[in-house]
Amino acid sequence: MKLFSSAQGQDPRTKQWNLEDFREYFKNERGNLGNSKKFQEVIRAFDQFAGLRGQPVNQETAIKMVKANENLKKACEAYVESRKGARTGSGKERLGVVDCLSMFREDLNLDQARDMKVVRSLEGKTWEQAGRLEVAQVILEGGGQVVGDAMSQRLKVEHGGKSGFFTEQMELVSLEAQVDKMIDSIDREQNPALRGALDAVRSQLKDRDGELKKYMGASGISDGDLEIVEYASRLERGNPMKGNLERVLSNGSTNLRAMDIIRGYQSSLRKAGGEVSSEEKGRLMDEAAEKVIGGAGLSKEAADCLRACKEAFMDMPPMEEVKNRSVRMYRMIKKSFIKAKETAIDAGSQAGREQREALDRALEDRDFMETWQKGIDIARASEVGGSRGEIARDVGNELSSRNIASSRIAEFLGIGGIVAHSEKMIVRSGDKVITGCFMEFAEGVDITAKGERSRRVLDQVDTSIHTAGLYKDMTTLEVFDYLCAQNDRHERNMFYKLGEPDAQGKRAVIGLQGIDGDLSFGDKDKQVSPTQGQLKDMTFISASLADKVNALNEDTLRYCIGDLIPEKQIQVMMRRVENFKDHMNKNMVRIDDKGWNLNEYSKDQPVDGLDARGKAYVKGLKSLDASFNAQINIDANVTHKDYHIKHAFQEHRKMREAGPKTAISFEEIKTQEKKAPRTEVRTPLGKKSEEAVARARQLREERRRKQEEMKGKQAPAKQGAEKNGREKVQEAAGKKVQEAGRKR
Numbered sequence: 001m002k003l004f005s006s007a008q009g010q011d012p013r014t015k016q017w018n019l020e021d022f023r024e025y026f027k028n029e030r031g032n033l034g035n036s037k038k039f040q041e042v043i044r045a046f047d048q049f050a051g052l053r054g055q056p057v058n059q060e061t062a063i064k065m066v067k068a069n070e071n072l073k074k075a076c077e078a079y080v081e082s083r084k085g086a087r088t089g090s091g092k093e094r095l096g097v098v099d100c101l102s103m104f105r106e107d108l109n110l111d112q113a114r115d116m117k118v119v120r121s122l123e124g125k126t127w128e129q130a131g132r133l134e135v136a137q138v139i140l141e142g143g144g145q146v147v148g149d150a151m152s153q154r155l156k157v158e159h160g161g162k163s164g165f166f167t168e169q170m171e172l173v174s175l176e177a178q179v180d181k182m183i184d185s186i187d188r189e190q191n192p193a194l195r196g197a198l199d200a201v202r203s204q205l206k207d208r209d210g211e212l213k214k215y216m217g218a219s220g221i222s223d224g225d226l227e228i229v230e231y232a233s234r235l236e237r238g239n240p241m242k243g244n245l246e247r248v249l250s251n252g253s254t255n256l257r258a259m260d261i262i263r264g265y266q267s268s269l270r271k272a273g274g275e276v277s278s279e280e281k282g283r284l285m286d287e288a289a290e291k292v293i294g295g296a297g298l299s300k301e302a303a304d305c306l307r308a309c310k311e312a313f314m315d316m317p318p319m320e321e322v323k324n325r326s327v328r329m330y331r332m333i334k335k336s337f338i339k340a341k342e343t344a345i346d347a348g349s350q351a352g353r354e355q356r357e358a359l360d361r362a363l364e365d366r367d368f369m370e371t372w373q374k375g376i377d378i379a380r381a382s383e384v385g386g387s388r389g390e391i392a393r394d395v396g397n398e399l400s401s402r403n404i405a406s407s408r409i410a411e412f413l414g415i416g417g418i419v420a421h422s423e424k425m426i427v428r429s430g431d432k433v434i435t436g437c438f439m440e441f442a443e444g445v446d447i448t449a450k451g452e453r454s455r456r457v458l459d460q461v462d463t464s465i466h467t468a469g470l471y472k473d474m475t476t477l478e479v480f481d482y483l484c485a486q487n488d489r490h491e492r493n494m495f496y497k498l499g500e501p502d503a504q505g506k507r508a509v510i511g512l513q514g515i516d517g518d519l520s521f522g523d524k525d526k527q528v529s530p531t532q533g534q535l536k537d538m539t540f541i542s543a544s545l546a547d548k549v550n551a552l553n554e555d556t557l558r559y560c561i562g563d564l565i566p567e568k569q570i571q572v573m574m575r576r577v578e579n580f581k582d583h584m585n586k587n588m589v590r591i592d593d594k595g596w597n598l599n600e601y602s603k604d605q606p607v608d609g610l611d612a613r614g615k616a617y618v619k620g621l622k623s624l625d626a627s628f629n630a631q632i633n634i635d636a637n638v639t640h641k642d643y644h645i646k647h648a649f650q651e652h653r654k655m656r657e658a659g660p661k662t663a664i665s666f667e668e669i670k671t672q673e674k675k676a677p678r679t680e681v682r683t684p685l686g687k688k689s690e691e692a693v694a695r696a697r698q699l700r701e702e703r704r705r706k707q708e709e710m711k712g713k714q715a716p717a718k719q720g721a722e723k724n725g726r727e728k729v730q731e732a733a734g735k736k737v738q739e740a741g742r743k744r
Helices: 019-029 037-052 059-082 091-105 110-114 116-121 175-183 192-205 211-217 226-234 240-250 252-272 278-296 300-308 309-314 326-344 350-363 366-389 400-412 452-459 468-483 545-548 552-559 567-587 612-629 639-659 667-676 687-743
Strands: 136-140 145-147 154-161 161-166 422-428 434-440 462-468 494-498 507-514 540-542 587-592
Touching: 019 037, 019 091, 037 059, 037 091, 037 154, 059 110, 059 116, 059 540, 059 552, 110 552, 110 567, 110 667, 116 400, 136 154, 145 494, 161 400, 161 452, 175 192, 175 211, 175 366, 192 326, 192 350, 192 422, 211 326, 226 240, 226 252, 226 309, 226 326, 240 252, 240 300, 240 309, 240 434, 252 300, 309 422, 326 350, 350 366, 400 422, 400 434, 400 468, 400 552, 422 687, 452 462, 452 639, 462 639, 468 494, 468 507, 468 540, 468 545, 468 567, 468 639, 494 639, 507 639, 540 545, 545 587, 552 567, 587 612, 612 639
Parallel strands: 136 422, 462 507, 540 587
Antiparallel strands: 145 154, 154 161, 161 434, 422 434, 494 507
């Protein structure tokens, strides 16, 4: 019997379905021979899914539950796709039930069960009792605190008693695709002139010799000639000066010399001060021009072109150096648009003039420019991150999810603490909803710490002291980075857990924790960074970690990261896993938790007579010793983490020696003032200086005399007040004695 019949005309979506409702419905439908093959697949997938709901939560059932959830999702999607044109009452009913099943399944958030930290927190319950798995959510009021710049920008948030950083999702996209996306977001009907202008300059913005393309591969933002570009754009076509300026702009060397001339002229003008005659201005410009042209080795044609621009250069607005990154980027983008406009939009036609005016207005519109600044920054970050991480652009690869995927792999391998825990997060701010990654604050000390207290703790670190905790974390992180293809591991992407100071005030590094896994995995099985960990150098591994690695297969990898990482990259990782297993089982030494002092053998011990394990052990000790004793920046083939740790603290010490220590308490400030040598104040020679010194001496003398006069006036009054006070006290005491006598 059906729950809903065509005669009733009731839509299944009007009912709030639970698991028992679905069980009852599919029980009645199971024997219906008229059901399509796709619907029968939905029933089978549901039976598998529902059969697990009463099972206890553990790693084994979590893998099965996630897989059953994926199968049910695919079956529902396939059925809906096949029955889009259903017209019968029963067909519409089944579509409605499948829609409700999809919503029920999605609401359970079972992708959260891919994280073993979540699974462990639910042990002791059945999946049915666990119910809906929560995705981390934060509601912001007032925008929150943003840290970092450009592609490293993050939001400080708190969730579940933990503080950390939220990073918004960002797909890797090429400049070409990003330019198309931003142009196509302008509605052709609502803003035809602007859309026409953007369509006209589209190819120029993507040109490989254009400003935006230069920025993609540059270490910084070049924006210095915006004033020249703007000036040239205001001149009419056919104006000889416009042609000269365009020739200057077309040659990089001549362009730089033009900016040098303008800056030199404007500097001389400022020094001159006050009103400067036109003749004097001309002379200053000639001096600035000849000073630059004479020493630049330019061709006669280039030199003549610069001289011909004299009047334009004198008319330029002040060309100041801009250090603010946001302002510099604004100028770079504006310059790109103006250059593209000049070559692509015809100023002679009515449509061209309207498009130019619309584009000029847009370049002064804050929202428009902020959209382009953010978009170009994403393209820039994609270029840098994609190249370093071997991650393809324009195919849906997303960066923040790689942090989450790295954390899940670590949790599955039983080494969750080796990286800062990361998970999916939704941030709500007003009517805006943002998805991304929440990464908990790392444990340990940041080598780039700015606070004086943290820096003084870092001052105490002695990297020559190797501890069991350091050996274990160091070798574990090397294995982990290799498996996950972490191509961005460096000393600033590790936090250092430090022990208490010893009798000499020295601290040892007792553990490590990695951060920032957003350049992990990747499309190619290629090691871009030596800090990723080289297979040939890996000898020691935790026995429990070795067992976990041996249990890894494609199914478990898909379970951990299948919702975050593309299938191709999972297969590439699986090849690394197999390579590592082969190396591990042949060459590596398993260490129990109590053996991480690594003192079972000595690095100098003869290997004759030792078994295979002993020989590998001694070889591993020698590898670690060679890494630690390697000369920084000379032995570039060294990949053990202690090499990079030593380098990190060497750089820290250099920085500390170069700058003064800052006081961190009032007592220290007073102590520093007492210790600071008194410096003799030398007054400059000259009449004005002598007069200033005499005047200061006179003022000091007047202040001293007034203070003495005030003291003289205050002394009698003070003495009188004291006498009156004593008399009043004596009078009050006498009254008390008399009162006591009367009472007796």
